[in-house]
Amino acid sequence: MLDETVAxxxxxxxxxxxxxxxxxxxxxxxxxxxGQFAMLRLPGHSDVLLRRPMxxxxxxxxxPQGSGKGKGNLPEIIQLLYKIVGRGTQLMAELxxxxxTEMLAPLGHGFFEEKYLEAARQADEVLxxxxxxGIAALLMPAKSLARAGIRQRxxxxxxxxxxLVGTEDFVPFVGETILSTEDGSCGTPGYITRPLxxxxxxxxxxxxxxxxxGPWAMLEATAEMACRHGCPCLxxxxxxxxxxxxxxxxxxxxxxxxxxxxxxxxxxxxxxxWAKHVMWERK
Amino acid sequence: xxxxxxxxxARNQSREPETEAAFSPGLEIDLAGIHFQNPVLTASGTFGxxxxxxxxxxxxxxxxxxxxxxxxEPMPGNPAPRIYETEAGMLNAIGLQNVGAxxxxxxxxxxxxxxxxxxxxxxxxxxxxxxxxxxxxLNEGEGIDAYELNISCPNTRCGGMVYGSDPKLTxxxxxxxxxxxRCPLFVKLSPNVTDITVFARAAEAAGADGLTLVNxxxxxxxxxxxxxxRISNVTGGxxxxxxxxxxxxxxxxxxRAVKIPVIGIGGIAxxxxxxxxxxxxxxxxxxxxxxxxxxxxxxxxVEGLRxxxxxxxxxxxxxxxxxxxxxxxxxxxxxx
Numbered sequence: 052m053l054d055e056t057v058a059x060x061x062x063x064x065x066x067x068x069x070x071x072x073x074x075x076x077x078x079x080x081x082x083x084x085x086g087q088f089a090m091l092r093l094p095g096h097s098d099v100l101l102r103r104p105m106x107x108x109x110x111x112x113x114x115p116q117g118s119g120k121g122k123g124n125l126p127e128i129i130q131l132l133y134k135i136v137g138r139g140t141q142l143m144a145e146l147x148x149x150x151x152t153e154m155l156a157p158l159g160h161g162f163f164e165e166k167y168l169e170a171a172r173q174a175d176e177v178l179x180x181x182x183x184x185g186i187a188a189l190l191m192p193a194k195s196l197a198r199a200g201i202r203q204r205x206x207x208x209x210x211x212x213x214x215l216v217g218t219e220d221f222v223p224f225v226g227e228t229i230l231s232t233e234d235g236s237c238g239t240p241g242y243i244t245r246p247l248x249x250x251x252x253x254x255x256x257x258x259x260x261x262x263x264x265g266p267w268a269m270l271e272a273t274a275e276m277a278c279r280h281g282c283p284c285l286x287x288x289x290x291x292x293x294x295x296x297x298x299x300x301x302x303x304x305x306x307x308x309x310x311x312x313x314x315x316x317x318x319x320x321x322x323x324x325w326a327k328h329v330m331w332e333r334k
Numbered sequence: 335x336x337x338x339x340x341x342x343x344a345r346n347q348s349r350e351p352e353t354e355a356a357f358s359p360g361l362e363i364d365l366a367g368i369h370f371q372n373p374v375l376t377a378s379g380t381f382g383x384x385x386x387x388x389x390x391x392x393x394x395x396x397x398x399x400x401x402x403x404x405x406x407e408p409m410p411g412n413p414a415p416r417i418y419e420t421e422a423g424m425l426n427a428i429g430l431q432n433v434g435a436x437x438x439x440x441x442x443x444x445x446x447x448x449x450x451x452x453x454x455x456x457x458x459x460x461x462x463x464x465x466x467x468x469x470x471x472l473n474e475g476e477g478i479d480a481y482e483l484n485i486s487c488p489n490t491r492c493g494g495m496v497y498g499s500d501p502k503l504t505x506x507x508x509x510x511x512x513x514x515x516r517c518p519l520f521v522k523l524s525p526n527v528t529d530i531t532v533f534a535r536a537a538e539a540a541g542a543d544g545l546t547l548v549n550x551x552x553x554x555x556x557x558x559x560x561x562x563x564r565i566s567n568v569t570g571g572x573x574x575x576x577x578x579x580x581x582x583x584x585x586x587x588x589x590r591a592v593k594i595p596v597i598g599i600g601g602i603a604x605x606x607x608x609x610x611x612x613x614x615x616x617x618x619x620x621x622x623x624x625x626x627x628x629x630x631x632x633x634x635x636v637e638g639l640r641x642x643x644x645x646x647x648x649x650x651x652x653x654x655x656x657x658x659x660x661x662x663x664x665x666x667x668x669x670x
Contacts, residue, residue: 298379299426299626313410
C-alpha cells in the first residue's frame with residue numbers, strides 16, 4: 052500500500068452517468084491484486100474531506116505490448132470505474148487529463164488470497180454476480196481466473212441498459228454473460244438473482260464458486276441462494292469509509308464469530324468476505 | 335489542507351537562510367514531567383495503535399501517539415453505518431470498539447515502546463471502578479508514558495460522557511484514577527457543556543496533570559428522502575475543520591482558568607491551525623480527523639511549526655498563550 056500523487060490520463064464518460072478514470076501510477080499498479088480497492092482524495096474541496104473508496108477495475112500497461120516502449124511488462128495505469136452518486140463522484144467526474152489527485156492503494160484483501168484459492172481450484176465453474184456498479188470489483192478476478200483456465204460465467208443486473216457498463220470488457224474471459232434489467236430494457240426483466248437461481252437449479256451436479264459484488268439486498272439474496280445450494284460464495288462488501296487504513300473503524304460490519312469483537316473492518320479484514328461469515332442483518 | 339509554505343512569511347523575508355537554519359525553534363517540550371521531542375501528537379481514535387501508519391509516515395518524528403480508547407474489557411462497537419461526512423467535517427459513532435486492556439498490552443504496546451514518540455493511552459470505562467480497573471491493568475505494561483482519561487465520548491452510554499457532564503463526577507473519576515495511576519494523567523474534556531472551565535477546574539482540583547480539549551461535538555445528520563438518521567446511533571460526534579473555531583475558543587477559556595498544561599485539539603490540519611491553539615494557550619496539539627484523509631498531516635505540522643519559529647526567530651515556548659488582545663477588551667471577558 053502506497054500513498055501517491057497520481058496524474059489523470061483519461062476520464063472517459065460512459066452511459067448512465069458512469070466514468071472510467073485512468074490514473075498513471077507506476078508504483079501502485081504492479082502491486083494490485085484482484086478485488087482490492089483504492090482511496091481517492093480530491094484535494095482542495097473542504098466539503099469533500101474524506102477519501103472515497105473505489106474498487107480497482109483494472110490495471111494496464113502504459114504502452115500496449117509490442118510497441119517497444121514501457122518498462123517491461125509491469126502495469127503502470129490504474130483504472131477506476133465509477134458512477135456519479137454524490138458530491139465526491141461528481142467532483143471525480145470533473146477531473147481532466149493532467150489533473151493530479153492523491154490515491155492510497157492497493158488496499159484490502161482481494162479475491163484470491165491463499166485462503167480463497169482452494170475454493171476456486173475446486174470449482175467446475177465460477178459464477179460472477181454483479182449488481183450495478185458492483186461490476187467494477189469483478190473484472191480483475193475474471194482476468195486472473197481466465198489465466199488459470201477456470202470456466203466462468205457472468206450474471207450482471209442493473210436498473211436499465213444504460214447501467215450495464217463494462218460487459219464488453221468481460222467477453223474475452225467469461226464463457227457466457229447473462230444480463231438483467233429492472234426496467235426490462237435489456238436481458239431478463241427483474242433482478243439478476245432470478246436467472247442465477249435458475250442456473251443453480253439446472254446444474255445441481257456442478258460445483259460452483261460464486262463471486263458477488265453489488266447492493267446489500269442483492270448480496271444478501273445471493274448469499275442465501277449460495278447457502279441453499281451448498282455453493283461457496285465470496286462477496287465484496289462496500290461501506291462508508293473514513294480512512295481505508297483500519298484505524299477509524301467506521302466501515303465495520305457485523306460478522307459471525309470472534310475477531311475484533313463481532314465486527315470486522317471492510318477496509319482491512321475485507322472488502323472480500325465469505326458470504327456465510329457476514330451477518331446479513333437489514334441495513 | 336492549507337499550503338504550508340504560506341506560514342511565517344513577510345516579516346522576516348530579508349533574513350539569511352543560514353541564520354534561520356542555525357536557530358533552534360525549541361520544539362522539545364516537557365508536559366506534566368514527560369519529555370516530548372515536539373508538541374505534535376496524534377489523537378485517540380484517529381491513529382489506531384500507531385503501527386497502521388508505519389508504512390506511510392516516519393512515526394519517530396511525532397511528539398506522541400494517543401492510542402485508541404481502551405477499556406478494561408474489549409468492546410464490539412456500534413452497528414453500521416457509523417460515520418457520515420458533513421461540511422468540512424464528519425460525524426462518527428464508532429462506539430469505542432477496542433481490543434481491551436490486556437490484549438493492548440500483549441499485542442499493541444510492544445511496538446509503540448520502540449518509538450521515539452511518546453505513548454499516551456486513552457482510557458474509558460462505564461463506572462468509576464471500571465476506569466480504575468482499566469488503569470490498574472494498564473499499569474502492568476512497560477512503556478506507557480501517560481494516560482488520557484476519556485470522560486467525553488458522546489456515543490456510548492458507558493463512554494464516560496456522564497462523567498464529563500457533571501463536575502462532581504468528573505472530580506470523582508479523575509481522583510480515583512489518579513490515585514492508582516503509575517504515570518501522569520491527562521483528562522480529555524467534552525465540549526458538550528455550558529461552561530467548559532467548570533470541568534477543567536474540577537479535573538485540576540482532582541489531581542489531573544494536564545487537560546486535552548476538545549473531544550467531538552454531538553451532532554446529527556438526516557437523510558431527507560428516507561427521514562432516517564445518517565448514522566445508526568442517531569447522533570454522533572462531529573470532528574474535522576468545522577469545529578476548529580469553537581475548539582480554539584474553548585482552549586483559550588480553559589487556559590485562563592487552570593494552571594495545568596492544556597493540549598489543544600479540534601480540526602487541526604496544518605501548522606497554522608496548530609498555531610492558533612498554541613497562541614490561545616495550548617502547550618501541545620493533537621491532530622485527529624486529518625489523519626484519515628491525509629496521513630502525513632502531523633509530520634507537516636511539526637515541520638511547519640519549526641519553519642514558523644525559525645522565520646520569526648521565536649522559541650516555541652514563547653508562542654504559548656501569546657495572544658494579543660485589543661486594548662479595550664479585558665482578557666477575562668468572553669461572551670458567547
